[in-house]
Amino acid sequence: MTRVPSPRWLRRPHDDPTPRFAYGADYNPEQWPREVWPEDIRLMREAGVNIVSLAIFSWARIQPAPDTWDFGWLDEIMDLLHEGGIAVDLATATASPPPWLTTLHPEILPVTASGETVWPGARQHWRPTSPVFRTHALRLVEKMAERYGNHPALTAWHISNELGCHNIYDYSDDAARAFRTWLSDRYGSVETLNHAWGTAFWSQRYTEWDQILPPRLAASHPNPTQQLDFKRFSSDALKDYLRAERDLLYRLTPDTPVTTNFMVMGETKGMHYADWAREVDFVSNDHYTLPGPQRLDELSFSANLTGSIAGGHPWFLMEHSTSAVNWQPVNLAKREHDLSRDSLLHVAHGADAVCFFQWRQSAAGAEKYHSAMVPHAGEDSEVFRSVAALGALLGELSEVVGSTGRPARAAVLFDWESWWASEQDSHPTSLLRYRQEALDWYSAFLALGVRADVVHTGASLDGYDLVVAPVLHVVPRDLAKELTGYVEGGGHLVTTYFSGVVDENDHAWLGGYPGALRELLGIRVEEFGPLLDGRDVALDNGATGTLWTDRITVTDDAVEVLASYRTGDQAGRPAITRRPVGAGSAAYVSTRLGAEGIRGVLDRLLAGAGVTSELPGAARGRVELVVRGDGDTTYWFLVNRTDEPVELTGVTGTLLGGTAGSERRGTDGPDPAGPLVLGPRGVAVVRR
Ligand code: GLA
Ligand code: GLA
Ligand code: GLA
Secondary structure (H helix, E strand, C coil): CCCCCCCCCCCCCCCCCCCCCEEEEEECHHHCCCCHHHHHHHHHHHHCCCEEEECCCCHHHHCCECCECCCHHHHHHHHHHHHCCCEEEEECCCCCCCHHHHHHCHHHCCECCCCCECCCCCCCCCCCCCHHHHHHHHHHHHHHHHHHCCCCCEEEEECCCCCCCCCCCCCCHHHHHHHHHHHHHHHCCHHHHHHHHCCCHHHCCCCCHHHCCCCCCCCCCCCHHHHHHHHHHHHHHHHHHHHHHHHHHHHHCCCCCEECEECCCCCCCCCCHHHHHHHCCCCEEECCCCCCCCHHHHHHHHHHHHHHHCCCCCEEEEECCCCCCCCCCCCCCCCCCHHHHHHHHHHHCCEEEEEECCCECCCCCCCCCCCCCECCCCCCCHHHHHHHHHHHHHHHCHHHCCCCECCCCEEEEECHHHHHHHCCCCCCCCCCCHHHHHHHHHHHHHHHCCCEEEEEECECCCCCCEEEECCCCECCHHHHHHHHHHHHCCCEEEEECCCCCECCCCCECCCCECHHHHHHHCEEEEEECCCCCCCCEEECCCCEEECCCEEEEECCCCCEEEEEECCCCCCCCEEEEEEEECCEEEEEECCECHHHHHHHHHHHHHHHHCCCCCCCHHHECCEEEEEECCCCCCEEEEEECCCCCEEECCCCCEEEEECCCCEECCCCCCCCCCCEEECCCCEEEEEC
């Protein structure tokens, strides 16, 4: 069952018939004197900006008191932008409630697990389930829709901002009430809930709904199913809020598409975006890179997953940074060419819009050291020149707009429920990181030069020859059936430690691990063998394992042992196994190998599945290939992952465009079959 949001893209306010990339930023004109606005628009035009997201944090300015509305300034800037040919993705402005509202109604403020109030003073200080907040927010949405629904600059609605960034978990009494309603919808009766939560344990049996609470600070580990359900509920509660704003907008302005900016990035995990994606007309994402050796891999992974939750349709990169952010422990400036490479890697993975936070770098406030399209230094700056160059390049690449992603033959399966459940407390180890394991597999694909899609559970696995499902911890009966069917149909499945262990209620499958996947894998584990931090074990294929081991017994004669433990408690026992099943297979990796260690195993598994790299040998690992396009025309995005120029031979096709330093060579000038050179950290787009 693929979840495909309806592909309703931006309304074209300027009747421009040529598809082009949306290019722009969050724009916060209320932070600047009126004289700066025309200057902003002049510079936007110079940079090729054609869209801005407006009024995201403008609630206090628009509604300075309960019954006072000030739209004059917003009317003016909307008109100015329209005259400048710039479309507006208009926020509903509900992200940050003004001080008068929190003073009048402190009961909208979130409460932490230990009962502390989250005070105003920053932003997003509201309870997702507060009826009072919702009344005030929807009143604002209504005013915005009535005022600007027919404005010619309006191209889409931007609901709130990064829903859940700071307020996903609220333990207030409002949350408690809404949680009970959610639970009674899920379970129907307290008795069913008692069974699902395993409340025979520690005398937790409930007799009335009113006795049930969010997992507030408790004397010891709160009930794990209660914790898991609270995660599910919290994601659903904000989704419900999203729908409330959206439905009002649909009623008042049915022709204007609606989006909200997701945060598919890093460890942001509270919002089940694969589920939320069905609620918007097009998926938007915010992404910020994290320093370290997997910086670019993580960007690619996130963009790839965003494309998957968008159902293969083009999506909107709503925010990323031109250079440094302000919220990491140390905020690194981007190096030369990072700005364009980062942007184009999102485009490669299906973004038809490239936007930044933000247009003009703030002079005051918590984000004054966060980069922008126009930095503190002004237009005479490297950043602004790079921004303008990217705007021009996106113009050259216009024909790519609207093309869908070209599925790879391999996939990494990503599962929100397993992410949530596998990292809960009172487990064999507290060191397990779900997304890191998935990212390590993805890095290994990149190192081998083999394209892999990152797909979420629920999406179809048809067409994939090899699927890696790292730490697939939660495996309900249906998922086990689906995976068995996939393998019996000739697919090659790879899974890892701590997979198949529990059902949807977080109850252990009995009879030995990996529980629901035991028979498919042809192995049995009686006890887990987690490793202390800093400890490792050697495998006989030269790899090193950390974090985890399993005491594996092979239960099916057909199982091949691909590697065994050489040291540690499991020395001599299998570490990596593979069970052939007809034309398919099911493999198990029982330890954490890290990106490098995975590479060798993955190489072998890919060979078994008949999946090969599409890149010339010398480019593998140094270049990421991403393919867009359907029908006869495809676009190859070739992304140089290194700081040196890379030359590719045998990649034919027309060079549509590329970053500085990327070119076709030939004996007598550029030759479509000649060597293709990618500049350092450069990107080339080839039509084939
Ligand atoms: C998020 C928010 C923006 C801004 C940036 C800073 O993406 O949506 O308002 O705070 O982070 O990185
Ligand atoms: C204590 C408690 C038991 C159990 C064990 C687990 O001894 O009394 O109920 O929780 O710890 O180690
Ligand atoms: C969002 C927020 C930032 C920061 C990052 C961390 O982008 O807006 O302020 O908290 O998340 O991922």
